[in-house]
Every structure is written in C-alpha cells, then in structure tokens.
Amino acid sequence: MGEASDAARSVVAQFRRDGFVAPESAERAEFEVWDRVTPGRVLLVALQILLRLREEDGRTDLGRPVPGLDEEEAGLLVRTLLGDAAAAPETSRRDLITLDRLLGLLASVIAEESLSEEAVDALLEAAEESCLAVGPWDERDDRRPQSGELVDLGGLLVPTEPGLKIELMPSRQDGSLVGVTLIRGRTAIQLQAFRALGDTSWASVREDLARTMRGRGGSAEERVGPAGTELQAVVRIQGPPGKDRQTARVLGHDGPGWILRGFVTGVGAEPDSTEEWSYATFQGTVVRPPSAPSATDPLIRLRWPESGI
Incomplete structure (x- = not known):
C-alpha cells in the first residue's frame, strides 16, 4: 500500500x-x-x-x-x-x-x-x-499525463480541442495577461492561477468569495463536485432587471505553492447540469509557477502562445 x-x-x-x-x-x-x-x-x-x-x-x-x-x-x-x-x-x-x-x-x-x-x-x-491520477497539475510533477493537446500560455498550459474558443484576459492596471477563458458551445470556464502567499488556500479563497458574492446581493453555497469542494453561486452582473444575475460554479485546487481557480458559466454552471467538459478542462490544466516570483504579487501571469490562438 x-x-x-x-x-x-x-x-x-x-x-x-x-x-x-x-x-x-x-x-x-x-x-x-x-x-x-x-x-x-x-x-x-x-x-x-x-x-x-x-x-x-x-x-x-x-x-x-x-x-x-x-x-x-x-x-x-x-x-x-x-x-x-x-x-x-x-x-x-x-x-x-x-x-x-x-x-x-x-x-x-x-x-x-x-x-x-x-x-x-x-x-x-x-x-x-x-x-x-487527477489534476490540475504542477508542471514539475512527473506523474502528470503526457497525452492530450495543450496550449502553452506561459503560466498555464490548458487543454484544447477543435472548435474551442480561447480568450485571454488582460489586467486593467498594466495590460499583462492574468487569465484565460475557454468557451465550448454554451459553456465557458475562466482560469486564473495564483501563488499561495502566507496561509492562503482554496478554502480561505472560497470563503472570501462566498462572502463577497453574498455581500453584493448574490448567493453562494458549497457543494462537493468532481473537482472537490466548489461554490454553486448566483452573482450580480450589469444588466436590466431580470437579467442582472448569472449562475456560476467556482472550482478551486491547492497545488504546491499555488491555487488554480475556475469560474464556470453558461449551461455547464446550472445546478442540474451533468456536463463534464468544464471539470475535465480544469483537471487537465497544468500550472507553471514563475521561476522568479514577486514577493507581493500573487497572480501567475500568462502570455500569448507562440503559435497563436
């Protein structure tokens, strides 16, 4: 054993x-x-x-x-x-x-x-x-599967497939790339990786997120899903009355020195959804921590792939 x-x-x-x-x-x-x-x-x-x-x-x-x-x-x-x-x-x-x-x-x-x-x-x-046998994975982990096509975005290597739409998210402060959204059909998952500074963990991040969502007039409940403990949430968004709320699932994972967060929206985020794509994408993602990390900036930055999107 x-x-x-x-x-x-x-x-x-x-x-x-x-x-x-x-x-x-x-x-x-x-x-x-x-x-x-x-x-x-x-x-x-x-x-x-x-x-x-x-x-x-x-x-x-x-x-x-x-x-x-x-x-x-x-x-x-x-x-x-x-x-x-x-x-x-x-x-x-x-x-x-x-x-x-x-x-x-x-x-x-x-x-x-x-x-x-x-x-x-x-x-x-x-x-x-x-x-x-289950990710998300650290790039340095030699147990991670080598099969499947990945797009190299620097701090993240994400699973791809024909017809998948990939959108990189720039920072409002300096324009650096801080996240990526993958869209398949009517479901999307936004991925962001953070360094785990101090005693930060997915549990503490999840608690803060739930508190913020509720404070802004939404809702957030913990549940156990295929990727572990997640949040089933309804968040407030800009829009006219009746269209100012969005259902979401928030996934998270503690890696060695980092946290990966996945924000799922669309059909795959509905409470009764059994769609597996967003979970497979989240668990197939590889995190590449920076070789020279900032002492204060928790975000793991991304870059445009060399072969384009």
Whole structure:
C-alpha cells in the first residue's frame, strides 16, 4: 500500500475498533488538506467509490445506522457525495462533511457490504491511485499525463480541442495577461492561477468569495463536485432587471505553492447540469509557477502562445 492509503487503513481500523476518532487519528488523517494526497482525502474518495458502486447496483439506501447521523442526515450526506447538487447546500449548512461522520458512514457501508480486510485494503489503494491520477497539475510533477493537446500560455498550459474558443484576459492596471477563458458551445470556464502567499488556500479563497458574492446581493453555497469542494453561486452582473444575475460554479485546487481557480458559466454552471467538459478542462490544466516570483504579487501571469490562438 502507498503511504497515504496505509495511514488511512490505520485510521479506519481505529475507528471501527473504538467507535470514535482518536486525536492521533485525526492528526494523521490531515482532513481538509488538499494540496497533496493525504489519508483524509483517500478516505473521502474511498467512500465515494463504494457509494457509486452501490448506486450502479441500484442501492442508495443504507441498511445500517450511521454513528453521529440520523437517517435523514445520512441520506443527505450520501446524496451529496454522489454529486446531488440539490442536497449539497443543506449538507454544507449543517456542516455534515466532517472526518468523524465520513468514517462513521464508511464503517457502516463496509459492514453492510461484509468487506474483508483485504477488500478494504484494495479499496483504499484504489482510492489513492485515483487521487494521484487527477489534476490540475504542477508542471514539475512527473506523474502528470503526457497525452492530450495543450496550449502553452506561459503560466498555464490548458487543454484544447477543435472548435474551442480561447480568450485571454488582460489586467486593467498594466495590460499583462492574468487569465484565460475557454468557451465550448454554451459553456465557458475562466482560469486564473495564483501563488499561495502566507496561509492562503482554496478554502480561505472560497470563503472570501462566498462572502463577497453574498455581500453584493448574490448567493453562494458549497457543494462537493468532481473537482472537490466548489461554490454553486448566483452573482450580480450589469444588466436590466431580470437579467442582472448569472449562475456560476467556482472550482478551486491547492497545488504546491499555488491555487488554480475556475469560474464556470453558461449551461455547464446550472445546478442540474451533468456536463463534464468544464471539470475535465480544469483537471487537465497544468500550472507553471514563475521561476522568479514577486514577493507581493500573487497572480501567475500568462502570455500569448507562440503559435497563436
């Protein structure tokens, strides 16, 4: 087993034995640390794998009680982990996605499925492999896939395909390129990369964004999507009454020393959308941090591609 999945196994074993999360297990899990593959991340993905397998068999109801959750809360958490956009806001409001509740749900499903220790080990190994195989990527990471065509924009290398429209976004202050918008059909995703200065993370950026959106008369709710925790939002835009709001999804990822943000609009941002293109584009993006970064400027600048757009 890998280091993260091995540690995750110890956390699961302790919880199944004692029925609670010991302090050393909580520390070992490093839950909510997303800039690398941690035991907590492996546990979350392992639970999602199990739930999706059960869903494919037509089984979404739980046959056992879950420690720390009543039946309605457990069902809400299951639907959220399966990507139900309607369940996610209430799950976030109740703060149901915690390490102890996820472990309780995982232990209940393992018991219901009568999984052997060997099967649990294989599940955790598969979850770790799944974590390692998903971007966005740092250019220096030799694990990143080498397949697929990318457009080199300097600070970002973004996936492209025939018919894709690419628009670079200049800064209002100095005209330097600070972002790129990719448009496919009726969906667009704007990508920007930032250096993670101080204790900045996607979690802190997400919290600030949600506060700003609500302060400007919009709405923002956290949900769990294919790229991790995201915001499902309605933002205020310039326009006549009735056309002054826009639905958006805001994706984010913590890399080694950087944060990538994706702002999805159009059809792919609607709450009931199952479109995968924006997520595939976000997770296929490669970040190239500057070799001589500014001490104060967090933006990772872009440039026009040598071959044009």
